[in-house]
Amino acid sequence: MSLSVKEIHSYYGKSHILQGVSLEVPEGGVVTLLGRNGAGKSTTLKTIAGLIAPRPGTITFRGEDIAGLPAHRVAGRGICLVPENRGIFKLLSVEENLNLGLRRDSPWQLEDVYRIFPRLKERRGNGGGQLSGGEQQMLAIGRALMNHPRLLMLDEPVEGLAPVIVEEIVAQIGQIRQAGVSILLVEQNLEVCTQLADRHFILEQGQIVYSGSNEEFRADHAVKDRYLGVNV
Amino acid sequence: MTATPVRPILRAQGIVKRFGKFTAVQDVNLSVAPNTIHSVIGPNGAGKTTLFHTLTGTLPATAGTIEFDGVDVTALADHQRVRHGIARSFQVTSLFPSLDVRENLRLAVQGVHRLAAADGWLPPTGPRARRELVDEILERMGLTRVGGLPAGTLSHGQQRRLEVGMALAARPKAIFLDEPTSGMGVDDIGGMKALIHGLRGDHTVVLIEHNMGIVMDISDTITVMQQGRVLVEGKPEDIRNDARVRTAYLGNMITGGAA
Amino acid sequence: MQAIKDNHQWLMALAVVLAMPLLIDSGSLASEVLIYALAVLGCNLLLGFTGLLSFGQGIFFGVGSYTLGNLLVRLDLPLAAALPLTVLAGVVSAVLVGWLAIRQRNVYFALLTLAMAQMFYFLAYTMTDLTGGDNGLLGVPRPPLSILGVELLSLESPWQFYRFVALCFLVAFWLLQRVTTSVFGRTLLAIRDNEARAAAVGYDVHGLKLAVFALSGGVTALAGGLLAMMAGIAPLSSIEYHSSEMILVMTIIGGTSNLFASLLGAGFYVLSADWLSFIWPRWLLLLGVLLMLVSLYMQRGLWGVLESLWRLLRGRRGAAPDATQPEQRP
Numbered sequence: 106m107s108l109s110v111k112e113i114h115s116y117y118g119k120s121h122i123l124q125g126v127s128l129e130v131p132e133g134g135v136v137t138l139l140g141r142n143g144a145g146k147s148t149t150l151k152t153i154a155g156l157i158a159p160r161p162g163t164i165t166f167r168g169e170d171i172a173g174l175p176a177h178r179v180a181g182r183g184i185c186l187v188p189e190n191r192g193i194f195k196l197l198s199v200e201e202n203l204n205l206g207l208r209r210d211s212p213w214q215l216e217d218v219y220r221i222f223p224r225l226k227e228r229r230g231n232g233g234g235q236l237s238g239g240e241q242q243m244l245a246i247g248r249a250l251m252n253h254p255r256l257l258m259l260d261e262p263v264e265g266l267a268p269v270i271v272e273e274i275v276a277q278i279g280q281i282r283q284a285g286v287s288i289l290l291v292e293q294n295l296e297v298c299t300q301l302a303d304r305h306f307i308l309e310q311g312q313i314v315y316s317g318s319n320e321e322f323r324a325d326h327a328v329k330d331r332y333l334g335v336n337v
Numbered sequence: 338m339t340a341t342p343v344r345p346i347l348r349a350q351g352i353v354k355r356f357g358k359f360t361a362v363q364d365v366n367l368s369v370a371p372n373t374i375h376s377v378i379g380p381n382g383a384g385k386t387t388l389f390h391t392l393t394g395t396l397p398a399t400a401g402t403i404e405f406d407g408v409d410v411t412a413l414a415d416h417q418r419v420r421h422g423i424a425r426s427f428q429v430t431s432l433f434p435s436l437d438v439r440e441n442l443r444l445a446v447q448g449v450h451r452l453a454a455a456d457g458w459l460p461p462t463g464p465r466a467r468r469e470l471v472d473e474i475l476e477r478m479g480l481t482r483v484g485g486l487p488a489g490t491l492s493h494g495q496q497r498r499l500e501v502g503m504a505l506a507a508r509p510k511a512i513f514l515d516e517p518t519s520g521m522g523v524d525d526i527g528g529m530k531a532l533i534h535g536l537r538g539d540h541t542v543v544l545i546e547h548n549m550g551i552v553m554d555i556s557d558t559i560t561v562m563q564q565g566r567v568l569v570e571g572k573p574e575d576i577r578n579d580a581r582v583r584t585a586y587l588g589n590m591i592t593g594g595a596a
Numbered sequence: 597m598q599a600i601k602d603n604h605q606w607l608m609a610l611a612v613v614l615a616m617p618l619l620i621d622s623g624s625l626a627s628e629v630l631i632y633a634l635a636v637l638g639c640n641l642l643l644g645f646t647g648l649l650s651f652g653q654g655i656f657f658g659v660g661s662y663t664l665g666n667l668l669v670r671l672d673l674p675l676a677a678a679l680p681l682t683v684l685a686g687v688v689s690a691v692l693v694g695w696l697a698i699r700q701r702n703v704y705f706a707l708l709t710l711a712m713a714q715m716f717y718f719l720a721y722t723m724t725d726l727t728g729g730d731n732g733l734l735g736v737p738r739p740p741l742s743i744l745g746v747e748l749l750s751l752e753s754p755w756q757f758y759r760f761v762a763l764c765f766l767v768a769f770w771l772l773q774r775v776t777t778s779v780f781g782r783t784l785l786a787i788r789d790n791e792a793r794a795a796a797v798g799y800d801v802h803g804l805k806l807a808v809f810a811l812s813g814g815v816t817a818l819a820g821g822l823l824a825m826m827a828g829i830a831p832l833s834s835i836e837y838h839s840s841e842m843i844l845v846m847t848i849i850g851g852t853s854n855l856f857a858s859l860l861g862a863g864f865y866v867l868s869a870d871w872l873s874f875i876w877p878r879w880l881l882l883l884g885v886l887l888m889l890v891s892l893y894m895q896r897g898l899w900g901v902l903e904s905l906w907r908l909l910r911g912r913r914g915a916a917p918d919a920t921q922p923e924q925r926p
Contacts, residue, residue: 117520118430118493119430119493119496119520120430120493120520121493121520121521121522122520124522124523141380141547141549142381143516143519143547143548261381264382293381310523310548330587333586333587335553335576335583336583337550337553395796414795415796416795416796416797416798416799416800416801417800419796419797419798424796424797425796427792427793431790431796433786433790433793434790435785435789436785436786436789440782444782444783444794445797445798447779447783448794448797448798448799449798454779454780454783454799454804455780455807456780457774457775457778457780457781458775458778459778460778460779460782461778461779461782506797507797
């Protein structure tokens with residue numbers, strides 16, 4: 106297992122958001138975390154990334170215990186989070202944004218990122234704030250790649266994007282997956298999830314309520330209705 | 338079986354809210370019947386909270402009108418709408434942390450009266466302490482025991498209950514609850530659900546909630562929003578089985594669920 | 597007993613006022629302490645009770661000095677008329693400044709008050725007819741307090757003047773104590789704690805902030821006026837930025853949790869300035885260090901230190917209450 110999360114509890118102040126979450130991401134695999142609003146999906150990613158310290162719970166990455174480590178150390182171990190708001194530096198150009206994540210030992214250098222995301226190459230001199238939503242998303246993912254991720258965590262990467270762009274990004278994520286990067290994906294778009302993932306976890310009210318392989322999940326309509334729809 | 342037409346206590350028409358170029362709420366109409374529990378639900382980015390803010394006056398609407406109990410409140414700010422009978426709780430707990438629980442409630446009770454705060458001479462003792470009403474709310478929220486403690490020291494569940502209590506203190510006609518069970522443990526959630534359900538008799542409740550168990554169980558009407566618009570509205574049974582709602586939440590297409 | 601408890605802050609202030617002539621040689625110095633204490637009370641109303649960080653208190657202080665100076669020198673008004681008018685001038689200028697500054701919050705609010713302080717400074721510098729510009733308004737008299745021609749109180753000697761300042765101070769302190777424990781005062785605490793919540797619960801936050809600004813301006817102007825009388829001059833320095841800064845520093849060092857702390861802060865600063873500056877001209881360095889210590893470790897200021905000492909001595913039984921917390925009363 107690349108990533109192993111066991112029974113983590115996370116709080117925002119006193120608000121008990123995660124009430125015992127466990128999940129696993131296999132080496133080179135793609136896993137999705139699904140659930141309605143307010144379930145705690147983003148909080149789970151933030152806890153793994155080190156932005157929130159779990160109390161209690163354990164997080165093991167490539168055999169090492171990382172729970173409680175500060176975010177920059179977690180990133181240093183190879184876990185890269187692409188947050189929901191993308192976090193693009195609007196005043197910097199595309200290339201400057203990418204170079205912020207530069208690491209000499211990364212298999213993805215500038216040219217590699219441009220190969221996967223040709224649109225970024227076209228816009229390399231443009232300011233971050235001048236990009237469309239889709240391009241910003243690509244830039245955010247590209248920047249994470251520059252940082253040599255062993256585990257890439259994506260928080261709702263295709264939310265609010267036009268269909269054509271969504272298809273593009275899904276294909277690009279597929280390419281990244283093929284290069285051997287493990288991916289933990291939070292996404293509400295079921296089609297995207299079932300196209301990419303091997304395994305799905307569903308989060309509700311801060312707890313994992315379902316875990317299944319892609320085939321199982323595709324076939325199980327009751328689960329989708331109950332935990333993702335409104336038919337409780 | 339004809340339903341007697343009841344005048345809605347809240348009638349919002351053509352509500353639009355823009356933030357610069359981004360339109361969060363687009364042409365929303367909402368009618369809330371008195372003494373009912375009306376829930377607003379919807380997938381990510383639906384605009385529920387923004388709609389809420391325009392209804393309570395926390396944010397001004399870019400366009401549209403809001404009529405509450407026969408009065409046009411569109412131009413009124415939130416502190417002015419309180420006087421007309423609108424009160425709200427917040428999704429992220431918003432209390433007066435350094436003041437004790439009783440004081441929090443006393444301030445909320447006092448706030449309804451227009452010039453109540455203008456008294457610069459007399460301390461809030463005697464009739465101004467509003468003891469009876471404060472005690473009543475403490476009792477109802479199960480907070481009597483902690484009445485003398487600073488609000489910031491309460492447990493999360495207690496704070497969420499105090500949030501609701503603050504709204505009730507205004508003796509409102511309509512109470513707007515924004516994710517009241519957010520971050521609560523299983524034990525506290527049951528109590529909150531019963532509490533909200535019990536409010537129906539004396540108040541109208543407008544609710545944003547993600548906990549479908551609560552929404553389906555206690556709502557009289559549910560409005561489903563998606564991407565800033567109203568998708569569907571109806572009773573819980575109708576909403577559960579509505580194909581459009583299913584699509585919105587489960588997103589069949591690669592477009593991410595756009596209807 | 598209850599009456600003593602309710603008014604204990606004022607009684608402590610009274611004790612200090614009575615003790616100062618016994619401990620301090622100079623009547624002028626003692627007056628200076630109370631004058632600045634008034635200004636600090638005005639600042640504390642904003643900072644401690646409402647959560648407003650104002651870098652513009654010097655504006656009202658200066659307005660007070662110039663107004664009283666002009667009323668006494670140019671218009672030759674009796675003191676009993678000039679003083680209330682000075683307070684009014686403070687109120688009006690505060691409403692003006694507040695009206696503009698309150699539109700913003702936090703950092704921007706503070707910056708606006710700073711900007712306006714600079715603006716008023718330059719106004720004072722250039723309107724030399726009214727202010728005497730760089731030289732200040734000279735020849736401010738110290739007329740006796742009289743009503744309808746009957747002299748009540750002579751202010752000639754420093755200690756006679758001190759009596760008068762003490763009277764003004766105690767009256768103002770008592771009024772402010774009344775206000776801060778009133779319904780209005782308690783509502784200010786709510787605004788300090790959580791503005792959004794206060795608005796959501798029905799309070800016109802903007803209007804209430806303006807009201808406390810007016811009160812602060814009035815008290816601060818009174819202080820400025822008294823200073824002009826004491827020094828015989830309404831100097832440009834009282835409206836200079838340094839004045840605002842000084843008042844703010846005194847407020848923070850004294851403590852923002854109650855009114856008496858303001859007297860502590862002013863007393864400490866004024867007396868240290870007088871005594872230490874003889875020993876060491878760079879005494880301000882010590883003040884800087886103290887400010888850092890307060891910010892890092894003693895956020896309740898000198899009052900907090902005294903409170904902790906008191907608790908240590910009394911074994912936690914005698915802890916004095918915080919005036920910014922509501923009283924536990926039946």
